[in-house]
Amino acid sequence: MSTVLTQTPAETHTAPARESWSAIFALARFESRKLLLRIPVLFMLAAYVAWIVWRTKSDWNGYPALQDVDRATQMGPLLVGFAVLLCVNQAVLRSQRHDTERLFGVLVLEPWRRTAAHALSILPVTGLVALGVAAQFGWQAVKSTAVGNGSVGELLVGPLCVLLCGAIGLLMARLVPKPFAIPVAAVLLLVFSVLAPVSIGGDGGPTAWLFPIVGEGSSKTIPSDLIGRPAASHALYLTGLALALALLAVLISKGLTKTATAVLAGSLAGAIALGVVGGVGQAAGVSSEIVAARTVATLNPQKVQSCVRHGRSTYCAFPEWVPRTSTWAEVADHVESLAGGTAQTRKLLVQQRVEARYGMEADGAIDPSTTPNQVTVRTMWGGPRTPEFSAAVASVLVLGNEKAGGDVCDGRMVTIMWLALGWTSDPVSELRAVRLSDTVTGSSTVLSPTSGMSMTAGQTSVVRELLAAGPSTVTPKVKAHWAELTAPKVTTAKVAQLLGVKAPGGADKCE
16 A cells, blocks of 8 residues: 555656646746735835835925936835745745646646746735835825825835846746755845945936946936936836746746747746847937937026016026925025015026936036026935025025125124024024034034035024024114125124124134
C-alpha cells in the first residue's frame, strides 16, 4: 500500500481541456485573491494608504500645482511593488516548497499556463494601486486652490512599477527557483528604481529614463507646457518592459506546444518593440520649441502672460495661475492698508516670474526688478511663500523697487517688516517662517521671491515689540510718521522712538 502511494504519477494525461483558457482565469482569480490577502501585501497597501493621506495633507501648503502632484504619486506604489515581487515569487514556488510539483502532472494546466495565471494575478493589485494614484491626484485636483494640469503618463508610472515588480518576481521564480534569489532581486530593484535615479537626478540625460522613476534636480514649479518630461514615452517603455518580462517567464516555462511557443514569441517581440519605441521616444530630449518657450517665459514673461486688474493694481500671471491673482491681491491690499502717505494708494504691477530655462533639472535665482512699483510673485504659494510675497510688496512700497531691498540696512527695514507681517493673524509665526534662520531673535536674512533682505538683531527686537503691540496701536503712528519712517538712512533707534517702542542698543550694521 505504501509503495503505491509514493509512486510518481503517470506522465500520460487523458484530460481533454488543455486548451481551455477558463482554467487559467480560474487559477488567476484564486491566486489574485491569495495575493491580496498575503500579510506583506496587506501591510504595504495599508502603508501606501497612510502615505497618501500624510503626503496629500502636508504637501504644497494647500495650494497644489497639478503638474507637480502627478509626479508625487510615483514613489508610494513602490511600497506595494516590493511586497508584490516577494509574494508573486513565493506563489510560483509554492509547489516546490511543499513538494507538490509532481502532483500537477495530473492537472489540465501545464507549467506555462500556471505561469500565465500567476502573471494575470498581478493585475488586481495593480488596479488597486491605480485607484490609489487616482485618489491622491483627485484629492488635490478638486481643491479650489489647485492650478495647472497633470499628465496621464506621469500618473501611470506608479501602477506600472507595481506591474513591473510582479513581472520581476515571476521571472526570477522561473529563472532561479531558489529562495535566496528574491532578496538579491529586491536589492537590485531598490537600486534600479530608487537610489540610482535619486543620485542621477533629472540631469542624467537619456540614460536616466531607463529607470522606473525619474526624479528632478529642482523643487520649483514651472508651467506645465514647459516641463518637457517624456511622460507618455516613459509609460510606454515601462509597459513594454513589464510585458516582456512576464511573457519571457511564460515562454521559458515547460509544457509549451509549438503553436503556443510561436504565439508567445511573437507577443514577446511585440512587447520588446513597444518598450523600444517608448525608450527611443524618452531618449529624444527636450524639443527646440520647448527650449525656446522656456527662454521666453524666463526673460520676457509678459509675452505669454495674461493680466487682470484688482483694485488699483495690475496682476500678470501665466495662464494656469490667473485664478490665483485674487489671492495675491488680498495680500497686497492688506500690506497697503498699513502704509501711509502715497504708498496706500500706489498702483503696483505684480508680475509672476520663473526661471524656466533649465526645466526641472536645476533651480535658478531670479534677479530683483529695478522697475518702479513692480513686485515679483513666484509660482509656488502658501506657507512661507505668503509672507515672502508680503515682504516683497512692503519693500516696494517703502523703497520704490525690488532691487533696493537687497541694499537697505537702516531703520526702514523695521517699517518693511511691520507692513509685511502686521496684518497677519499670527505675525510672530510668520516672522519665523520668512526668515532664513527660522528664528525670531538675532540677525537673519528675510526671504523674498527674488533676493533676500538683511535684518539685524536690533531691528528684529523692534519688530517683535511692534507685532506684540498690534495694528490698532501701531498703524496710526506709522501713517502719521510715514515720511520720517521711510526716509533714507533713518536709524532703527529713530524708528523705535517714532513708533513708541524700546530702542535697541548699538548702531545699524548689516552682516
